Amino acid sequence: MSASYQHTQSVQPTAPSPTLTEDMTGRPSPSPLQYAFSGKTSAHAGRGGQPPFAAEVAQQQLTNLFGTPVKAQGKRALYVHIPFCRVRCSFCNFFKYASSPQLMEQYFQCLLVDLERKAAQPWSQSQPFDAVYIGGGTPTDLTAEQIYSLGERIRAWLPLRDDCEITLEGRLNKFNQHKFERALAGGFNRFSFGVQSFDTQVRKAAKRLDDRETLLKQLKSLTASNSATIAIDLMYGxxxxxxxxxxxxxxDTLESGVDGVDLYQLLNFQGTGIQRALDNGQLDSLMDTPQRALLYRQGADYLNQAGLKQLSYCHWASTDKERSRYNRLAKSGAEILAVGAGAGGNIGGLSYMQPRDIEPWQTALEANQWPVAMMMAKGKQHQRNARIVGACDQGAVSAELLGEQRFKHAIPLFSAWQQNGLAMLDDEKVTLTLAGQFWSVNMANGLLAYLNENPLAA
Ligand code: SF4
Structure with missing residues (x-):
């Protein structure tokens, strides 16, 4: 994703004085990486939509959607949520339920009901799925047989492409050889482990289990088997x-031999153990955004110089095995079928959230209803917006993607990005600099806001 400057004289704005705000352009700074914006606007770009539907309308909408085979050939994925963890990490505000074998088995049986019912729908059967992601929570806390059974049922009940990426997310702790083998037998071909840091002191403070040596040994053993793609998350800040x-x-990441790595920024820690430690004085302070930005640069520079392939602003692949397909699809607005309590989906221009609590989710399943807590239409520009978000995530927005006319229309914004050190502009595309990549969520939101506030003349 290296940026190269080419001439910009031949591309001219079509609107004389468009609305440009600092939220869209960033601000001038000697260090745009650290100060172009005051903070990341949100964890993900392009969220939002119309007001939610009433419950009975949502039921009817889902019945209609699931009952209709799709004609389009867009990519699609399945997301299955496992809302259990053994320990709550200090930075996490996703924790929902403490793992217990009884509760997890009860949940698992309901999960199969949710999965089977959705898989049987004409919508689900009409086109193969490109990716499957079992996320959480800590899905690796399922038993070896539950993991095997889940993979097997997904493959039996849903049409999957031959090269479908099937990911199991989780922790390395207690993910032993037997679980790995049963997961492989169930069809999982990618494993994504939250490592966050290898440093034992950092890990202890974050309430992560296992020390550095244990993690490295385990990762080396998994990668040496060469039987699946192994990816990890690291967190900075x-x-x-x-x-x-x-x-x-x-x-350590390179030494471990993993196929892919995500670098995530510590964000949104309100209500977490970190926040409590700050409030009660156990923790003096945290890195601020400018300090975290320097760690992002350190990480990006190191991984790029080591020859890893950058797949997005925060994800690198060290082998061709790593595709990170689910994440790429989810970020660029592909249709997602959601299964499980707390899972979020996106089909037919509608986004929906299933109840976060197990009880209402289970009650809806038992009443033969769709377990939906919230549903809304994504707005008529959702496909274009999703393409923009996906392009910013991957570091460049092209005239081809945006459309020649709209690309020219957005040149005042792109020029401001360039002046502020966030992008390089040429006739065909605007390419985010390293600073721009750090702020890619703000920039995607800025471009969406610009197009919204400065509509193209019909
Ligand atoms: S394992 Fe993941 S979901 Fe569970 S508490 Fe830790 S960060 Fe949160």
Whole structure:
């Protein structure tokens, strides 16, 4: 994703004085990486839509959608949610239920009902799925037989492409050889482990289990088997992290032999253990956004110089096995079939959330209703917007993607990005600089706001 400057004289804005705000353009700064915006506007770009439907309308909408085979050939994925964790990590505000074998078995049986019912619908059967993602929570806390059974049922009940990416997310802790083998037998071909940091002190403070040596040994064993894609998440901005410990995390990542790595910024820690530690004085302070930005640059530079392939602003692949297909589809607005309590889906221009609590989700299933807590239409521009979000995520917005006329129309914004050190503009595309990649969510939101507030003349 290296940016290269070419001439810009031949591309001219079509509107004389469009509305441009600092939220769209960023602000001038000697260090745009650190100061172009005051903070990340949200964890993901392009969220939002119309007001939610009333419950009975949502039921009817889903019945209509699921009952209709799709004609379009867009990509689609399945997301299955497992809302259990054994320990709550200090930075997490996703934790929902403590893992217990009884509760998980009860949940698992309901999950199969949800899955089978949705899989049987004409919508689901009419086109193969490109990716499956079992996320959480900690899906690897399922038993070996539950993991096997889930993979097997998904493959039996849903049409999947031959090269479908089937990911199991989770922790390395207690993910033993037997579980790995049963997961492989069930059809899983990709594993995504939350490591966050290899540093034992950072891990302890974050309430992560296992020390550095244990993690490295386990990852090396998994990758040496060469039987699946192994990816990990790292997080920057955690308490006790330093430039040196982050560097060691990056080096450990390469040493572990994993096929892919995500670099995530610590965000949205309100209501977490970190927030409580700050409030009660156990923790003096946290890195601010400009400090975290420097860690992002350190990580991106290191991984790029090591020859990894950058697949998005935050994801790198070290082998061709890693495709990160589910994440790419989800970020670019592909249709997602959601299964499980707390799962979020997106089909037919509608987004929907299933109840976060198990009880209402289970009650709806038992009443033969769709378990839906909230549903809304995504707005008529949702496909274009999703393409923009996906393009910013991957570091460049092209005239081809945006349409020649709209690309020219957005040149005042792109020029401002360039002046602020966030992008490089040429006739065919605007390419985010490293600083722009760090702020890619803000920039995607900025471009969407620009197009919204400065509509193209009909
Ligand atoms: S394992 Fe994941 S979902 Fe569970 S508490 Fe930790 S970060 Fe949150």
């Amino acid at each position: 955690l308490p006790h992290q330093t430039t040196q410990s982050w560097q060691q995390d990056l080096e």
